[in-house]
Amino acid sequence: MAQLKxxxxxxGARMHIRKTVWKTPEFADLYCTxxxxxxxxxxxxxxxxxxxISPSGLEGxxxxxxxxxxxxxDEKQMALDWLQGQPG
Structure with missing residues (x-):
């Protein structure tokens, strides 16, 4: 996994990330030293x-x-039966 540097x-020295505080799932504060x-x-x-840039394959x-x-x-068959309106 890539790390943020x-x-x-x-x-110009490297900063050390001491703490990460997620404000939302897409925004974070990184406390650095x-x-x-x-x-x-x-x-x-x-x-x-x-x-x-490209949507997730886990959408829709x-x-x-x-x-x-x-x-x-057996769960797949039950789901197919349910989707087709057949009693399971």
Missing amino acids: ITCAKC CTNVDCSKTGVFNVTWSHT KGLIKALFERLRP
């Missing part, structure tokens, strides 16, 4: 979701397909 605007002990700058970095029909594939064979 934040550099200190003052000295500079790793350069002579600098030791601290601050909050905001991370936000900008826009979707993709979600139904993913859920259906996780069912056992």
Whole structure:
């Protein structure tokens, strides 16, 4: 998994993310501290979701397909019967 690398605007050293506070599922505050002990700058970095380039395969029909594939064979048959209006 990729990690976000934040550099200190003052000295250019890498910042250490001490804490993440999610404000919404698409917006977070990252509390950071500079790793350069002579600098030791601290601050909050905001991370936000900008826009979707390609929609998730788990939306709409993709979600139904993913859920259906996780069912056992007897559960799949029960779901098909229910969707077709047949008593199960």
